[in-house]
Amino acid sequence: MKTVYFDNNATTQVAPEVAEEMKPFFCELYGNPSSMHIFGGQIGRKIRRAREQVANLLGCEPSELIFTSGGTESDNTAIKGMLATLPNKRKVITTRVEHPAVLSVCRDLENHGYTVVELAVDKKGRLDLTELEEQIDDDTALVTIMYANNETGVMFPVEEIAALVSSKGVVFHTDAVQVIGKIPINLSQSKIDLLSLSGHKLHGPKGVGVLYVRKGTRISPFMLGGHQEAGRRAGTENVPAIIGLGKACELAAKNIEEENTGIRHLRDKLEAAILDKCPDSFVNGDKDNRLPNTTNISFEYIEGEAILLMLDKHGICASSGSACTSGSLEPSHVLRAMGVPFTAAHGSIRFSLSRYNTEEEVDYTIEKMPAVISKLRKLSPFVTG
Numbered sequence: 001m002k003t004v005y006f007d008n009n010a011t012t013q014v015a016p017e018v019a020e021e022m023k024p025f026f027c028e029l030y031g032n033p034s035s036m037h038i039f040g041g042q043i044g045r046k047i048r049r050a051r052e053q054v055a056n057l058l059g060c061e062p063s064e065l066i067f068t069s070g071g072t073e074s075d076n077t078a079i080k081g082m083l084a085t086l087p088n089k090r091k092v093i094t095t096r097v098e099h100p101a102v103l104s105v106c107r108d109l110e111n112h113g114y115t116v117v118e119l120a121v122d123k124k125g126r127l128d129l130t131e132l133e134e135q136i137d138d139d140t141a142l143v144t145i146m147y148a149n150n151e152t153g154v155m156f157p158v159e160e161i162a163a164l165v166s167s168k169g170v171v172f173h174t175d176a177v178q179v180i181g182k183i184p185i186n187l188s189q190s191k192i193d194l195l196s197l198s199g200h201k202l203h204g205p206k207g208v209g210v211l212y213v214r215k216g217t218r219i220s221p222f223m224l225g226g227h228q229e230a231g232r233r234a235g236t237e238n239v240p241a242i243i244g245l246g247k248a249c250e251l252a253a254k255n256i257e258e259e260n261t262g263i264r265h266l267r268d269k270l271e272a273a274i275l276d277k278c279p280d281s282f283v284n285g286d287k288d289n290r291l292p293n294t295t296n297i298s299f300e301y302i303e304g305e306a307i308l309l310m311l312d313k314h315g316i317c318a319s320s321g322s323a324c325t326s327g328s329l330e331p332s333h334v335l336r337a338m339g340v341p342f343t344a345a346h347g348s349i350r351f352s353l354s355r356y357n358t359e360e361e362v363d364y365t366i367e368k369m370p371a372v373i374s375k376l377r378k379l380s381p382f383v384t385g
């Protein structure tokens with residue numbers, strides 16, 4: 001049976017070039033970069049190169065990057081590490097639609113005496129920047145707002161937000177896990193102070209990420225121990241993964257524009273055909289400001305999980321809600337924040353594409369989808385007649 005992988009916002013295939021680059025770092029170049037001997041020295045140089053490859057994709061200085069274990073650690077370090085440097089300020093502003101790696105951290109801060117403001121979004125998943133501006137006051141230590149939403153692909157005007165927050169003298173963090181490798185970014189021209197990314201979302205390995213810390217922005221280390229990462233993140237480096245992430249960033253930097261044109265074309269074709277062939281379906285989120293690879297479609301009156309199971313029988317892999325929250329039948333917090341009606345939020349499916357998807361896979365999915373939906377509608381207790 002054919003398999004079609006349309007769940008690239010959950011994780012991506014490691015690029016073959018990345019896997020190849022990582023190979024020597026298991027059985028040959030296995031030294032500890034902190035060691036003084038030749039084994040250590042050669043690894044140190046390779047890590048420096050990987051740091052430069054990431055910096056090149058982001059348009060920043062290599063010294064502004066800290067390697068972490070992934071997006072979750074980068075988000076936790078950014079938020080908690082930054083707040084620890086400003087103990088007298090007790091207010092944090094975020095949004096209702098953040099990934100749990102940010103939202104859970106912010107909600108936990110409330111147990112420690114912080115005031116946390118979760119900004120609302122409108123029906124299309126957009127923020128009101130006036131509300132943001134009104135919320136920033138003298139007690140505000142940090143604003144943390146994602147660059148693009150993992151469930152809908154909706155992109156916030158993050159550069160504009162960063163400029164606004166910076167003009168108030170407040171630190172700004174963005175979870176850019178879904179954006180890096182999909183949208184060109186130049187941090188040297190930006191007011192973003194802290195930015196999180198994750199290797200496995202851009203055809204790099206799992207278990208590695210980066211926290212960008214603008215020169216001059218203070219953070220207190222989250223992991224204490226050795227002196228790795230210039231004393232900002234203790235623990236022996238995950239060398240193969242860091243090398244792989246460097247290569248993944250190099251590949252992304254080379255092909256980003258061209259690849260995204262192709263991916264956008266496939267996403268648009270898939271989306272338009274599904275909307276056309278499946279009645280009572282609609283796209284969730286602001287279609288004008290979206291990641292080029294993502295579409296989130298609601299199918300009224302049916303369960304997303306049932307759709308996923310039937311698609312899986314055809315070898316088509318997508319997701320309902322985010323991968324981290326699927327398994328629970330609670331409708332997604334993102335769609336709820338957007339006011340998507342219960343009957344449609346339950347039946348929402350996210351298709352997220354990558355450069356490894358083909359037109360043939362899109363055509364195959366377009367062929368299978370209408371029968372899946374109409375079969376489930378016939379079984380639905382919400383559909384009469």
Ligand code: PLP
Nearest residue numbers: 070071072099101150175177198
């Ligand atoms: N932030 C966003 C927006 C994500 O989509 C994810 C992963 O789904 C994360 C953070 C967590 O990243 P990681 O899986 O590398 O911990």
